[in-house]
Amino acid sequence: MTTYRHKRGKIQDNAIEALLHDPLYCQRIEVNAKGKGSYRRKEKYVKKGNWEASSKKSNDYLLLAFLFSVMKTPLLYRIFG
DSSP states (O other), X not given: OOOOOOSSOSOOSOHHHXXXXXXXXXXXOOOOXXXXXXXXSSOSSOOOSOOSOGGXXXXXXXXXHHHXXXXXXXXXXXXXX
C-alpha cells in the first residue's frame, strides 16, 4: 500500500480532520466537455504565432538574410568599418 505525503506539516491532534483540509480532498469543478456550459474562450492547445495563411506571412527572415549578406561585402566594411 502506498502512503500519501500530506501537506499539512506535523499532524498533532486530529489526523482525519487534517487530511480533510489537505489539497487531496479539495473540491474540484467539473467543466462540461459537451452541451450547456462547455464553451471555452481559450482553446486547449493554442498554437502561438501567426495564424494567417502561409502566403500572407511576412518575409522578415528573408529581409534579415539579405541585410547580413550585404554587410559582408568589403565595400561596406570600408564605409562602416
